[in-house]
Amino acid sequence: MGFVGLIARDMERKFVAAARYAISAPSAAAAEAYALLHGCQLGEVLGVRYVILESDSLEAINCLSSSLSRGSWEAFPVLARVKQLGGKFLDCRWSWVPRSANGVAHKIASGSFTEMSDVVWVVRPPSSLVFVLNNDGLPCPH
Template identity: 55%
Template sequence: MWKSLHRAFPTMDELFKRCSAPNSTCPICHNQDESIEHLLLLCQRVEPVWFGGILNLKIDRDTVSSWVEWVLSFSMEHGSPNYDKMALLSYVAFSCWHIWEARCNFLYNNCQINPTQVLCAISNSARAFFEVVRRNPNPSDQGTVAIREPMWFTPPTMFTKINIDASWSAPACSGFVGVVLQDADGFFVAATRHAIRAPSVGAAEMMAILKGCEFGLALGLQKVLVESDSFDSVCSLSESLEMGGWEAFPSLAKAKRLGESFQDCRWSWIPSSANMTTDSLASQQYTEM
């Protein structure tokens, strides 16, 4: 199985062995041979994808001997009742696919690898897959397992996570923004709430992201992970501002500029079911904090 997996993956290392490549060096980092382990786990361009996603994995280079052994070890480590093994392994599979896709786009289309864009693509694919599984009326009949609800995860070391959300009333064109900050240990740092006026729900969500950036800068934070359940807003900030609606564009542009003021700012999508604390803070039902 292991040998067949190696042959199926046209890494530079494998192509070099077949005399189909001039060398076996990784075309991205140019530091090591591009084995399947290096491509999917160990390359420096891959590290932010693993610890920046919902798995929050920090790959230990010294313990990775083979891809298969790493997957088996991961499966056993997360095999407790508190985790859904199928959901986690599905997320790992989507992560590997989009890492490979980003590598190919870099190699053949001269597209620079943006970890945040890769994370957005992984989240989108995983979300669509999990929704299909949840809609299955008889999962036991087809051998599938129940998917656990999405969870909030702590940010990488030295980062502060800024969770934001917005509520919006169409008749009044107004609402509230909630911002909650937590550190890498999951401890509460600060929170704030603002009343806003916005022409659309998309504009309200972008105002929330803007308020989150302003709050983080006011507190003097250096490394932040700004997390929103507005997938369109996160993708617009990660990929291209032109992807956002015109009503949200002014806030998008301001948030993008503010993000560049941090030493390191990353944009992340989170399901609304895992963002309930901020959702409650932004709810119009609560007129006071």
């Protein structure tokens, strides 16, 4: 068992919400797909209509942007669901970001980050994330 970490930002790249979900994935590719799935679900819960889902998994982004059949068979059913949920937004885009720009999500997903589990923070991040958010170049309230 592991975790996925999510960050939601507005159009000005300001912090809106953070979330951490426990997952059980058979591979790293499937875990990355679950992160995208939870991102779609978080966007739906927050009521956003336009979404750009970022991931440092080039494989997942390529699959969503072109053909799901190009990816891992373990990630396929999850990515198919992601693509289906993405269709519910007025505009949904997939974007690859380097791992170095995705530090907050990895911090939240790490086993050492014990401040949250299946929790969503909205508007104000926990103090332990403010430094990492700023490191990623993301403005946030503190």
